Amino acid sequence: MIERWLVLVYLLVCVVVGALATRRVLGSADEYWVAGRRVGTWVNALAIMAALASGGSLVGVLGLAYSGGIPATLALFAGAVVGFPLATILVAAPLRRLAKFTITDFMVFRYPHGLVRALVPTIIVISLTVYMVAQMKAAGITAEALLGVDYGTAITVATVVFVLYVSFGGMVAVTVTDVMQGALLFLLMGVTAVVLAMNAGSPLGSLQAATAASPAFGQLPAGGSGYLDYFVIWASAIPVIPHIVMRVATARDPRSARLSLNLATVMYGVMILSAILLIAPVGILEFPGLTDPDEVFLRIIGENFPPLFRGLAVAAVLAAVMSTTDAFLLAVSSAVAHDLLGGYLGRKSKRAQAFARLGATWLVGAAALYWAWSPPALLTQFYTAGVGLLSAGLFVPVVFGLWWRRANLLGGLAALVAGVATYSFVLLFGPRFGIGLGPILVALPVSLAAMLAGGLWGRSDPSDRARAVERLHRSD
Numbered sequence: 001m002i003e004r005w006l007v008l009v010y011l012l013v014c015v016v017v018g019a020l021a022t023r024r025v026l027g028s029a030d031e032y033w034v035a036g037r038r039v040g041t042w043v044n045a046l047a048i049m050a051a052l053a054s055g056g057s058l059v060g061v062l063g064l065a066y067s068g069g070i071p072a073t074l075a076l077f078a079g080a081v082v083g084f085p086l087a088t089i090l091v092a093a094p095l096r097r098l099a100k101f102t103i104t105d106f107m108v109f110r111y112p113h114g115l116v117r118a119l120v121p122t123i124i125v126i127s128l129t130v131y132m133v134a135q136m137k138a139a140g141i142t143a144e145a146l147l148g149v150d151y152g153t154a155i156t157v158a159t160v161v162f163v164l165y166v167s168f169g170g171m172v173a174v175t176v177t178d179v180m181q182g183a184l185l186f187l188l189m190g191v192t193a194v195v196l197a198m199n200a201g202s203p204l205g206s207l208q209a210a211t212a213a214s215p216a217f218g219q220l221p222a223g224g225s226g227y228l229d230y231f232v233i234w235a236s237a238i239p240v241i242p243h244i245v246m247r248v249a250t251a252r253d254p255r256s257a258r259l260s261l262n263l264a265t266v267m268y269g270v271m272i273l274s275a276i277l278l279i280a281p282v283g284i285l286e287f288p289g290l291t292d293p294d295e296v297f298l299r300i301i302g303e304n305f306p307p308l309f310r311g312l313a314v315a316a317v318l319a320a321v322m323s324t325t326d327a328f329l330l331a332v333s334s335a336v337a338h339d340l341l342g343g344y345l346g347r348k349s350k351r352a353q354a355f356a357r358l359g360a361t362w363l364v365g366a367a368a369l370y371w372a373w374s375p376p377a378l379l380t381q382f383y384t385a386g387v388g389l390l391s392a393g394l395f396v397p398v399v400f401g402l403w404w405r406r407a408n409l410l411g412g413l414a415a416l417v418a419g420v421a422t423y424s425f426v427l428l429f430g431p432r433f434g435i436g437l438g439p440i441l442v443a444l445p446v447s448l449a450a451m452l453a454g455g456l457w458g459r460s461d462p463s464d465r466a467r468a469v470e471r472l473h474r475s476d
Contacts, residue, residue, distance in 0.1 A: 005311075011161045014177050037099070039175055039250040045263035047175050048247050050182030052080065052238075052268055061272060063294035065280035069217050072230070073280075077272045079231035083238025084265035091239045092261055093254035094402050094472035103245045103394065110401040110469065111412035123393050123420060124242050129368050130386030136372035141295060155372050163365035175250065186271055188316035193274035196282050196304065210281035217284050229438025233388040236444065240394040241387065385427065392423035392443035396451050402472065404451075408461045411454025419447030 039047070065073040098106055104120045136155045143154030165173045200206040211218035238244055244261075251257035283296035286303065290296055301313045396419060397412040423443035426435055435442065460466075 011157070013180070014161055014165050037250060038252055039247075040252065041256045041259050042263065043175065043179055044247060044251055044256065044260035045267070046182040047178035048244065048260055048264035049267040049271075050178040050185060051243050051247065052264070061275050062280050062283060062297040062300075063292075065217075065276050066283050066290065066296045067293040070276055070280075071218075073276050075228065075231045077234070077276075079234030080238060081265055081269045081272075082231075082235040084261050084268070086235060087239040087244065087248075088258045088261045090399050091245075091402065092248050092257040095245060095248050096251055096254040096257040097472045097474075099249075101246065101249060103240055103242050103398070106245075106398065106401075107394070107412070107416075110407075110465075111397065111409050111416075113409060113413060115413060116416065119416065119420070120394070123389060125364070127386040127390045128242065129364065129371070132364075132368040133371045136368060137294075140372070141292075141298065152373060155369060159365055159369045159372075163362055166361055166365075182267075184312070184316050186267060188312060189271045189274050189279075191309075192301070192305075192313075193278040196300075197278050199304070200282075204277065206281035206285060207277055210284040214284050214288070217281070229388075229440055232438075232444065233391050233440045236391040236395040236440070237387045240398050241390060388427070388440045388443075389420065389423055392419040392440055392447060395419075395444065396447040400451050400455075402469070404455065405466075406455035406460075407451065408455055408458045410458030411451045414450035414454040415447045418450035419443050422446040 061073060061077060095106060098109065100106060100109065104117070104124070107116050107120050136159065139158045140151040140155040143149040143158075144151045165177060196206060197204075200209070247260070248257045251260055279297070279300065282300050282304070283290075287296060287299045290299070301310055305313070393416050397407075397415040400407045400415070401412055420443075423439045426437075426439035426442050430437075430439065430442075461469075
């Protein structure tokens with residue numbers, strides 16, 4: 001019973017945070033989307049870590065380690081760790097100087113064309129909705145396993161809660177709740193790892209026993225290109241994934257944006273390594289042969305910890321789910337209300353714009369909830385496929401649009417379309433045509449080739465746009 005009360009109190013706190021932020025954000029797009037651009041470095045770092053450390057990172061990383069082994073899991077999550085420094089070096093400062101809201105804002109600024117304005121937010125909606133469905137599954141199976149709450153009831157309640165505080169509190173509510181959620185998540189993973197290591201008698205005692213009992217757990221299976229695929233997806237996604245870009249936009253200045261990303265890298269890396277090396281081996285030893293690998297973390301918590309800690313674990317999984325899902329929900333609703341409808345809404349009153357933001361958030365939340373009723377297996381692989389679509393379409397045009405002087409409208413359009421089309425084709429039909437590489441390993445080179453061809457043979461950008469891009473690189 002104590003577990004349910006802890007979770008209920010946690011959910012109520014989230015709703016109260018959204019309600020308190022309502023007056024501040026609903027009258028201002030700047031406050032709603034990017035929290036007035038005054039979030040401090042440490043707060044932003046914890047919020048970034050929480051936004052990336054999703055239910056997939058807590059439940060899914062252990063499921064992937066359990067089923068695919070340590071090398072495969074490290075390949076995927078090492079990509080995310082590498083992606084943070086790439087974001088720091090390549091995009092953080094210029095995008096913060098741009099002082100816009102979304103990645104679509106940059107793409108339209110750099111490649112002003114109707115296709116860009118329509119295609120980029122459409123990709124965002126598809127990719128991040130897929131990601132949200134995976135997060136909702138994590139919340140549902142956790143509540144079902146540790147609280148005895150029906151899966152459908154659990155995902156419905158969780159969805160209503162985070163839609164409530166995001167729709168009314170915007171980025172302000174998302175930042176406050178993400179800081180709480182990130183702290184809770186980091187604490188839970190740390191305590192779990194330490195307790196299990198102590199039970200094993202040494203820091204790596206369970207890891208040694210697990211690899212002895214199941215050698216495949218520590219080996220890289222044949223067909224390693226799939227793991228390179230994971231690595232490249234996440235390394236290229238972090239610099240362009242919409243919710244990270246929006247967090248960059250909330251920073252006080254470019255220096256704070258870069259430092260926040262670096263601090264988030266350290267916290268995220270510590271948490272993931274703890275999960276893979278100290279927690280997952282216990283699942284191999286105690287629960288061999290699970291039908292659904294994503295249940296392994298829940299089984300470990302249920303068997304090794306008392307009710308109070310189980311309640312905190314449920315709250316932490318919900319925190320992981322909500323800290324990512326709320327950021328994604330805000331990013332997807334911005335893709336609808338700001339990116340797709342922004343031109344039309346700009347001619348309307350502030351009240352109409354506020355209602356549009358609310359409506360977009362509830363619509364996206366309802367759609368994700370609908371799909372979450374029939375959830376996928378292996379959360380991490382499912383949402384990684386969605387993230388790969390973003391990487392394939394956005395990485396080359398964003399990075400080259402910032403740093404290559406010959407980048408132009410033709411190159412940007414070609415890179416965007418070629419990356420998305422190639423990734424989709426290989427993902428859906430690659431095996432049928434004998435393509436043995438992962439979709440991102442084919443799509444990124446094709447996108448790059450399209451950018452180079454367009455830049456070399458297309459018409460140069462107007463001088464005013466070139467000067468505007470140059471200004472993004474000037475020190476403050």
